[in-house]
Amino acid sequence: ESLFEIRKSRGYEKQFLNLLAQLNALFLDVETTLEGRITGNYQFRANDPFIEFKKLDDTLSDTVESNFGLDKLQQKLYGGGNDVSFTEIAEKGSIDLAGMLDQTLADCREDLPQELLAEVDAKFSELKPRAASSMAEMGYLLDGNKGETTTLAFEKAVGVAPKQLKNIQPPDVLHKVWAMLSPSLSAHMSFDQLFGLVPTSTNVVLPQCSIEKANAIYHALNYIGYFRDKGMKRLRRVHASSSDMTHVGYATVCDLLVSGDIDLVMKARAAYEYLGISTEVKHVAI
Numbered sequence: 001e002s003l004f005e006i007r008k009s010r011g012y013e014k015q016f017l018n019l020l021a022q023l024n025a026l027f028l029d030v031e032t033t034l035e036g037r038i039t040g041n042y043q044f045r046a047n048d049p050f051i052e053f054k055k056l057d058d059t060l061s062d063t064v065e066s067n068f069g070l071d072k073l074q075q076k077l078y079g080g081g082n083d084v085s086f087t088e089i090a091e092k093g094s095i096d097l098a099g100m101l102d103q104t105l106a107d108c109r110e111d112l113p114q115e116l117l118a119e120v121d122a123k124f125s126e127l128k129p130r131a132a133s134s135m136a137e138m139g140y141l142l143d144g145n146k147g148e149t150t151t152l153a154f155e156k157a158v159g160v161a162p163k164q165l166k167n168i169q170p171p172d173v174l175h176k177v178w179a180m181l182s183p184s185l186s187a188h189m190s191f192d193q194l195f196g197l198v199p200t201s202t203n204v205v206l207p208q209c210s211i212e213k214a215n216a217i218y219h220a221l222n223y224i225g226y227f228r229d230k231g232m233k234r235l236r237r238v239h240a241s242s243s244d245m246t247h248v249g250y251a252t253v254c255d256l257l258v259s260g261d262i263d264l265v266m267k268a269r270a271a272y273e274y275l276g277i278s279t280e281v282k283h284v285a286i
Contacts, residue, residue: 040209069093080233090139162225
């Protein structure tokens with residue numbers, strides 16, 4: 001994730017990579033399944049940041065740089081992207097995903113053993129229609145809410161604004177947030193559903209490991225308005241918020257998370273406290 005952000009710096013890559021080298025930064029490998037699910041297994045390894053960066057850059061240069069519409073779905077949830085519907089975003093995302101899987105399989109044909117290639121082909125063939133169905137259902141449901149999915153509509157419905165949520169003090173942040181929202185929400189969803197820890201529909205996957213659970217809680221807190229990231233109507237800020245969430249998830253396997261962003265710090269502390277994660281979160285003034 002850090003290398004991906006460095007790639008977007010356009011002109012400052014060398015300075016950032018030199019800094020990682022000076023810090024003797026380790027590379028975090030997080031294992032995933034063929035379906036892209038995080039298994040919870042990981043390892044830290046030492047390698048030249050310039051080598052890792054080149055591998056990432058080469059990979060992204062040969063593929064469509066897309067997260068399959070998830071960024072645009074988020075932008076629309078925060079009140080942006082008024083020129084397109086949720087359904088249209090989901091349809092385009094499923095097409096991009098299918099194209100990426102087909103291209104990945106084509107790239108593997110000369111490198112993978114035949115038996116493994118057959119397994120990957122079968123997995124991808126199973127994944128494409130399932131992902132398309134899931135995204136289509138999501139787009140349909142969101143459009144069916146007739147605008148009630150935006151954060152502003154959510155705040156009006158529950159009668160709680162971000163300024164009120166910022167007054168919540170640790171400990172037990174998540175339950176205090178739930179206490180403020182539950183009078184309006186408890187008839188529609190549970191505590192675990194609100195914070196993304198159990199699925200709200202049949203095609204949504206259940207977070208399994210600490211990385212996925214921290215990501216889910218971070219995303220939920222941001223949407224609810226607890227130290228919400230600023231400027232989320234703009235796609236650039238959606239990307240930045242998603243990157244912050246990813247850092248918070250990965251840091252669950254580390255000893256220390258350091259950030260100059262107080263919004264990130266407060267959401268990370270709340271998520272780690274609830275999950276019993278021992279990672280220390282430090283805020284440094286920049």
